[in-house]
Amino acid sequence: MSAAPDFDGLVAALRGADDLSSVLGTIMPPGRWRHSDAASRLAAELAAQYRYPAADVARRAALLHDVGRTLTTSALAAIVDWRGWPPDEDERAVGPGLMHGPAGAAVAAAVGLAGEGAAAIRYHVTGRADLSLLDKIIMAADAAEETRRYPWAATARRALQESLDLAVAFWITLKAEQVRAAGRKLHPRASQTLASLGSRIAAEARRLVTPFL
Ligand SMILES: [Fe+2]
Numbered sequence: 280m281s282a283a284p285d286f287d288g289l290v291a292a293l294r295g296a297d298d299l300s301s302v303l304g305t306i307m308p309p310g311r312w313r314h315s316d317a318a319s320r321l322a323a324e325l326a327a328q329y330r331y332p333a334a335d336v337a338r339r340a341a342l343l344h345d346v347g348r349t350l351t352t353s354a355l356a357a358i359v360d361w362r363g364w365p366p367d368e369d370e371r372a373v374g375p376g377l378m379h380g381p382a383g384a385a386v387a388a389a390v391g392l393a394g395e396g397a398a399a400i401r402y403h404v405t406g407r408a409d410l411s412l413l414d415k416i417i418m419a420a421d422a423a424e425e426t427r428r429y430p431w432a433a434t435a436r437r438a439l440q441e442s443l444d445l446a447v448a449f450w451i452t453l454k455a456e457q458v459r460a461a462g463r464k465l466h467p468r469a470s471q472t473l474a475s476l477g478s479r480i481a482a483e484a485r486r487l488v489t490p491f492l
C-alpha cells in the first residue's frame with residue numbers, strides 16, 4: 280500500500296492482516312516501526328510486572344499507539360467516523376502532534392481493539408486525570424523503549440525502574456517543557472495528568488527533566 284494511506288485504507292489493510300506487525304512494518308517509516316515494535320515488547324513486560332491482566336491488549340495498544348502518525352494532516356481532517364474517540368478543539372488546533380492519539384484510537388477500535396486499549400492510545404500523548412494502569416504502561420513504554428536514542432532516554436529508563444508513575448510523570452513533564460519552550464499552549468490534560476500523580480512524583484520528575492531543558 281502507499282506510504283500515506285487514508286483512514287479507510289489503513290483500517291482495511293490492518294483488518295485483513297493475520298498479524299498487525301507484518302502490516303505496520305510496511306506502512307510505517309523504519310524508525311517509527313522499530314519504536315512501535317520495541318514499545319510493544321516493553322508494554323508486554325510491564326503488563327506482567329504490574330499485573331495488568333490482558334498482556335495481549337497491552338502489546339497491541341503499544342504496537343498501534345503511533346499508527347495515527349501514518350495519516351497526513353488532510354487524511355486526519357477527512358476522518359468522519361471517529362469510532363467514539365473524536366479529538367477535542369485543542370487537539371484539532373495543534374494538528375498531527377496531538378491528533379495522532381485520537382486517530383490511532385479510532386483505527387484501533389475499527390480493527391477490534393476497543394475499550395481500554397483504544398483509550399490508552401487516545402490519551403497516550405497528554406495522559407488524563409485518573410490514568411488507567413494500561414494508560415501508564417503505554418506511556419512508559421513509549422518513553423523508555425530500548426530504541427530511544429535521545430539524551431533523556433537513559434533517564435526515562437531509570438525513572439521506569441523506580442516506578443511506573445515516575446516514568447509517566449517524567450515523560451509528561453519533558454513534553455510539557457518542550458511545548459512551553461516552543462511558545463505553544465500546553466494541553467490542559469497534561470497538567471491534569473501531572474496533578475493526578477501527586478506533588479512528590481511531579482517534583483521528582485521535574486528534578487529528572489531539568490538537565491535536559
Ligand atoms: Fe505518539
Ligand SMILES: [Fe+2]
Nearest residue numbers: 314344345421
Ligand atoms: Fe510513540
